[in-house]
Amino acid sequence: MAKSAQNKIQRQPFLPLWVIVIGSGVAAAIALYPLFGKAYIVALLGKFLCYAIFALSIDLIWGFAGILSLGQAVYFGTGAYFVALSLKISYATEHPTRYGGNIPDFMEWNGLTEVPGFMQPLIHLPFAVACALIIPTLLAFIFGVITFKRHIYGVYCAVITLAESIILQDFIIEYQAYTGGFNGITDFGHYSSTYFLWFILAITVLCFLVGRLLTHSRVGTILKSVRDNDVRAEFLGYNVANYRIFVFCFSAFLAATAGAMYGAWVGLVSFLDTGPVFSIEAVIWTAVGGRGTIIGAFVGTFLVNGAAFFLSGVLADFWQLIMGGLFIFVVLVMRDGIVGTLAKWLRRRRDGTISQMVEESDRQAADRQRDFQSGGGTKEPEEI
Amino acid sequence: MTKALEITNLTTRVSGYTILKDLSLSVEQNELRVLLGPNGAGKTTLIDMITGRYKPNAGKIAFYGKDITGKSPDIIFREGISRKFQVPNLYETLSIFDNVMLSLKGKRTVMQNLLRRTTGEEVDRIWEVLELVHLAERAADPADSLSHGERQWLELGMMVASSPKLLLFDEPTTGMTEHGKLQTADLIVKIAEHHTVLLVEHDMHIVRRIAKKVSVLHQGQMLAEGTLDEIVHNEMVQQVYLGKGGDTVAA
Amino acid sequence: MLSQMLATQFLTGLSIVAILILVALGLAVIFGIAGVINMAHGEFIMVGAYVAAVVGELGGNTFVALPAAFVVVGLLGLAVERGIIQFIYDRPLETLLATWGVGIALQVIIKLIFGSQLYYVAAPKILDGGVRVIGILPFPYYRIFLIILAIVLLILTFWVLYKTKFGLKVRTVRRNRNIAGCLGINTARVDMMIFVFGSGLAGVAGAALAPIKSVSPPMGFPYAVDAFMVLVLGGVGNLWGVAVGAGLIGEAETILAFLTNNVIAKLLVFLFIVIAIRVFPKGLFGYHERS
Numbered sequence: 001m002a003k004s005a006q007n008k009i010q011r012q013p014f015l016p017l018w019v020i021v022i023g024s025g026v027a028a029a030i031a032l033y034p035l036f037g038k039a040y041i042v043a044l045l046g047k048f049l050c051y052a053i054f055a056l057s058i059d060l061i062w063g064f065a066g067i068l069s070l071g072q073a074v075y076f077g078t079g080a081y082f083v084a085l086s087l088k089i090s091y092a093t094e095h096p097t098r099y100g101g102n103i104p105d106f107m108e109w110n111g112l113t114e115v116p117g118f119m120q121p122l123i124h125l126p127f128a129v130a131c132a133l134i135i136p137t138l139l140a141f142i143f144g145v146i147t148f149k150r151h152i153y154g155v156y157c158a159v160i161t162l163a164e165s166i167i168l169q170d171f172i173i174e175y176q177a178y179t180g181g182f183n184g185i186t187d188f189g190h191y192s193s194t195y196f197l198w199f200i201l202a203i204t205v206l207c208f209l210v211g212r213l214l215t216h217s218r219v220g221t222i223l224k225s226v227r228d229n230d231v232r233a234e235f236l237g238y239n240v241a242n243y244r245i246f247v248f249c250f251s252a253f254l255a256a257t258a259g260a261m262y263g264a265w266v267g268l269v270s271f272l273d274t275g276p277v278f279s280i281e282a283v284i285w286t287a288v289g290g291r292g293t294i295i296g297a298f299v300g301t302f303l304v305n306g307a308a309f310f311l312s313g314v315l316a317d318f319w320q321l322i323m324g325g326l327f328i329f330v331v332l333v334m335r336d337g338i339v340g341t342l343a344k345w346l347r348r349r350r351d352g353t354i355s356q357m358v359e360e361s362d363r364q365a366a367d368r369q370r371d372f373q374s375g376g377g378t379k380e381p382e383e384i
Numbered sequence: 385m386t387k388a389l390e391i392t393n394l395t396t397r398v399s400g401y402t403i404l405k406d407l408s409l410s411v412e413q414n415e416l417r418v419l420l421g422p423n424g425a426g427k428t429t430l431i432d433m434i435t436g437r438y439k440p441n442a443g444k445i446a447f448y449g450k451d452i453t454g455k456s457p458d459i460i461f462r463e464g465i466s467r468k469f470q471v472p473n474l475y476e477t478l479s480i481f482d483n484v485m486l487s488l489k490g491k492r493t494v495m496q497n498l499l500r501r502t503t504g505e506e507v508d509r510i511w512e513v514l515e516l517v518h519l520a521e522r523a524a525d526p527a528d529s530l531s532h533g534e535r536q537w538l539e540l541g542m543m544v545a546s547s548p549k550l551l552l553f554d555e556p557t558t559g560m561t562e563h564g565k566l567q568t569a570d571l572i573v574k575i576a577e578h579h580t581v582l583l584v585e586h587d588m589h590i591v592r593r594i595a596k597k598v599s600v601l602h603q604g605q606m607l608a609e610g611t612l613d614e615i616v617h618n619e620m621v622q623q624v625y626l627g628k629g630g631d632t633v634a635a
Numbered sequence: 636m637l638s639q640m641l642a643t644q645f646l647t648g649l650s651i652v653a654i655l656i657l658v659a660l661g662l663a664v665i666f667g668i669a670g671v672i673n674m675a676h677g678e679f680i681m682v683g684a685y686v687a688a689v690v691g692e693l694g695g696n697t698f699v700a701l702p703a704a705f706v707v708v709g710l711l712g713l714a715v716e717r718g719i720i721q722f723i724y725d726r727p728l729e730t731l732l733a734t735w736g737v738g739i740a741l742q743v744i745i746k747l748i749f750g751s752q753l754y755y756v757a758a759p760k761i762l763d764g765g766v767r768v769i770g771i772l773p774f775p776y777y778r779i780f781l782i783i784l785a786i787v788l789l790i791l792t793f794w795v796l797y798k799t800k801f802g803l804k805v806r807t808v809r810r811n812r813n814i815a816g817c818l819g820i821n822t823a824r825v826d827m828m829i830f831v832f833g834s835g836l837a838g839v840a841g842a843a844l845a846p847i848k849s850v851s852p853p854m855g856f857p858y859a860v861d862a863f864m865v866l867v868l869g870g871v872g873n874l875w876g877v878a879v880g881a882g883l884i885g886e887a888e889t890i891l892a893f894l895t896n897n898v899i900a901k902l903l904v905f906l907f908i909v910i911a912i913r914v915f916p917k918g919l920f921g922y923h924e925r926s
Contacts, residue, residue, distance in 0.1 A: 006511075006523070066728075068728045068731065070731070146909055146913065147909075150912070150913050150916050151916065152912060152916050154727065154728065155666075155672055155727050155728065155731065156867055156912070156916075158728065158731055159672070159863040159864075159866075159867055160867065160908075160909065162860065162863065163860060163863065163864055163905055163908075164905070166860055167898075167901055167902050167905055170897075170898045170901060171898055171902070174896070174897075174898040175898075217497070217498065217499065217500070217501075218497045218498075218500045218501070218502070219494065219497050219498055221478065221482055221485070221486065222486065222497060224475070224477070224478060225475045225478060225482075225486050228475040228476050228477055228478060229473055229474065229475050229476070231473060232473040232474065232475060233475075233486075234456075234457045234458050234461075235435060235457050235458075235461060235466075235467050235469075235473070236458075236461055236466075236486060236487055236542070236546065237458050237461035237462045237492045237546075238458055238486075238492050239458050239492065239493070240458070242493070242494055243494055246494045280732070280735055283732065284732070287732070317743050317746060317747060318743075320739055320740075320742075320743045321739075321740055321743045321744070323736070323739055324736040324737065324738070324739035324740030324741075324743065325736065325740065326736065327732050327733055327735055327736025327737075327739070328719060328733050328736040328737065328740075330732070331719075331723060331726075331729045331730075331732050331733040331736075332719065332722060332723070332733065
């Protein structure tokens with residue numbers, strides 16, 4: 001009997017066959033679509049891919065490490081803004097406004113005559129991309145050290161991330177000379193070619209593979225153990241705060257990557273991309289897809305956003321009502337999300353149906369009971 | 385030879401109450417010491433102090449001569465002290481196998497664990513431990529599917545897997561059947577053959593079965609120390625325990 | 636003079652503190668005892684404001700609106716608690732998400748009923764005008780009313796929690812849920828009543844705020860965030876936490892906003908709170924349970 005358990009333990013492939021097959025199919029479909037499909041759908045695909053990476057970043061900290069952040073968009077949005085600003089500044093130098101200035105329009109409207117000194121280096125895209133990736137990660141590190149080292153997590157942490165994201169939103173709106181304020185940054189030479197879509201797709205696949213690698217590794221199991229019982233983990237010698245900081249920074253890095261590509265692809269970046277509404281919606285995509293499953297982040301993102309695109313026009317306000325209901329539904333009813341529920345179902349079929357499991361369990365209990373009453377020496381202790 | 389555990393003048397106050405008063409205690413290497421005392425005597429608090437859960441207000445805790453007073457729990461674990469909680473503290477959704485795997489002695493930092501795979505040697509050790517606690521068949525099941533007695537034993541297994549120098553057991557037979565208690569007692573004796581063990585226990589049957597040297601705590605202070613026989617005939621101990629019902633103390 | 640301007644700011648700050656107390660009190664009571672955060676708290680406040688708007692249309696004034704809002708939003712809280720919250724007390728993080736959904740739904744429903752235009756609710760005539768305290772500008776009577784209302788509600792909540800039999804049950808559950816159950820207290824019922832009470836308080840806050848803030852579906856959310864920060868800083872151990880947390884945040888924000896601007900003030904206060912909870916992880920008056 002120990003053999004069967006041994007087999008179950010070993011049977012954990014890096015990528016299950018069905019994931020490889022279906023994943024390749026989906027990736028191929030997305031890659032080929034621009035060659036014959038509608039332009040606005042291509043635009044959506046790129047956007048959704050960036051969103052999917054963002055949802056993945058949330059799955060890592062929430063589904064695996066148990067940290068709920070209601071302001072993860074801070075990292076996504078910062079990444080997006082750096083890239084968008086860079087592209088906008090470059091674009092403005094080559095496309096002067098009607099007043100002759102070659103600085104971004106929102107700067108001009110606010111009375112600036114030239115790009116501020118501290119923003120000038122952004123004209124170099126590689127520098128901007130580096131900022132887009134490094135600064136959010138650094139912010140996440142600081143946040144992690146401040147909160148996790150003091151064992152502040154759970155609801156308190158969630159509320160603090162919420163406040164953080166609102167403050168960033170307020171800052172962006174207030175300092176409109178530098179950020180484009182309420183209107184955001186638009187009208188710049190954004191990348192909308194098929195090649196860039198392939199680039200985004202490649203990065204998305206890479207991110208998901210790395211995510212799987214991480215969660216499949218020892219660190220992934222440790223993160224899950226921290227989520228389950230951080231007291232136990234600490235008393236088994238794990239520095240819980242360090243693990244939380246690590247996964248939080250990695251998640252921020254992924255979110256920033258997603259944001260940077262988003263900024264380049266979509267052509268419109270605004271304060272909404274850094275705010276709590278966006279952050280929390282991404283949490284729901286992850287929940288719908290199935291948290292703690294990696295691939296669920298992708299599924300949930302495409303499903304919810306796809307539905308939103310096609311239905312919100314038709315349903316208007318009712319779509320918002322459905323979204324609200326979705327939050328409640330995912331928490332009360334479908335806790336494991338689509339992929340999670342599917343995985344459970346498949347496992348049940350492999351290990352036997354529920355009634356079979358119950359029978360087996362009853363039989364084992366009866367065996368143990370019998371052995372106990374006969375005074376057998378080497379059976380495990382049990383509750384009567 | 386340096387004592388395994390040397391506690392000197394430990395004092396702890398919580399919310400105005402003095403839980404531990406000037407407590408001193410020492411445990412030799414490879415000893416099996418039983419810690420007795422009525423409820424509220426401070427036994428669990430003492431274990432909390434040793435394992436770093438809380439900082440004492442005064443006093444010193446030395447482990448093989450090294451001062452570990454007030455250090456954080458993960459550091460103290462890495463020094464070689466492993467703790468079993470009164471109510472089993474497990475990783476509920478992880479498999480029994482993983483619960484033991486995570487307890488194995490070894491690297492604990494993020495960097496060290498990033499691309500690490502479990503070695504064949506480690507896998508063998510995990511199965512060894514699982515056999516010891518009779519949970520090998522259930523290795524793939526999640527920890528929350530176990531009965532209470534099995535959970536206690538899983539935690540025992542996790543402690544053994546961590547290859548510690550000192551094991552602290554806090555009422556490990558809580559909630560078990562008579563049969564389970566005796567088996568646990570035997571397992572503890574087996575473990576104590578090669579480890580230093582400090583055992584907090586209430587059940588006198590168990591204590592009688594395994595005790596060599598006993599320390600009795602009362603209201604945060606050391607009341608008496610000695611062999612079980614000496615303790616049982618100690619007047620002060622009899623006074624404290626008299627009229628409390630439960631097991632008879634007379635030999 | 637700077638001192639006179641600062642004094643004026645301090646006074647204005649007091650009314651901000653009062654508002655913070657009003658919006659945070661209901662949340663503090665619920666989080667402190669039942670351990671859940673209602674992300675729809677802002678929408679509960681908003682519904683209270685709409686109650687005031689309706690009462691106003693029907694000819695009543697604020698003094699009628701306050702108890703009406705307590706009842707209406709209290710019932711709303713009852714529905715939410717029975718329909719959703721009661722199943723997920725053991726999962727506080729997910730309560731955040733579920734109640735966020737409730738908030739979204741409430742905004743949509745209110746918008747469908749009332750439209751998205753702004754409503755203006757008038758203060759009671761008796762409270763029109765103001766009194767000169769410092770400087771030239773009069774300090775509005777209504778703001779004084781808010782300060783008094785905040786104090787009254789604090790005392791009322793204190794009385795309910797510490798001087799009634801119900802309050803005794805609540806505090807027992809707070810101290811040790813398991814023992815409370817063993818003593819025969821129906822802890823589930825206590826949680827429910829507390830949620831209703833806290834929701835009712837949110838409604839009162841909304842009705843009280845209606846005259847000074849234009850009423851619209853999204854008006855409540857910023858207040859909810861303010862309330863969260865009051866709880867994080869002040870802690871949920873006792874009512875002092877609400878008062879002191881609100882006091883510190885309200886005054887700091889007002890004075891800093893005067894010296895710099897609104898956004899920087901909010902940032903500085905946020906940083907202050909984050910640093911403060913490093914020293915007091917459960918808030919200034921946080922309750923440390925001995926497990």
